Amino acid sequence: MTEHVEAKSATLADELLGVVQAVEGVSAVYPAQPLWQSVAGAAVAAVTGEQLPLISLTEQDGTLAIKARIGVGSPLPAPKVAREAAAAIRRHLGNVPAVVEVLVAKIEA
Secondary structure, three states, X not given: OEEEOOOOHHHHHHHHHHHHHOOOOEEEEEOOOOHXXXXXXXXXXXXXXXXXXXXXXXXXXXXXXXXXXXXXXXXXXXXXXXXXXXXXXXXXXXXXXXXXXXXXXXXXX
């Protein structure tokens, strides 16, 4: 059963956002779930003006799943920046069992 992580999720998401933004080559962090993939999310965002989370956190069977979408704007290769962002997240989590997914949503020239 998949559950959204409620306790401490906002704090952890904010911490992880800072970790990702600090990685060399990351120029932007985009909502983890694009609006076009979430009709309900788009409706809520349109009505409330609330931003969708930039870092997605879910938990399944004691394993934390983290998703981030980044923009890359550096001479470093985009895959290397994505790997570095994922590694930075894992380092921040320490021994917490986690699956980390970092997607490159935009490459800036």
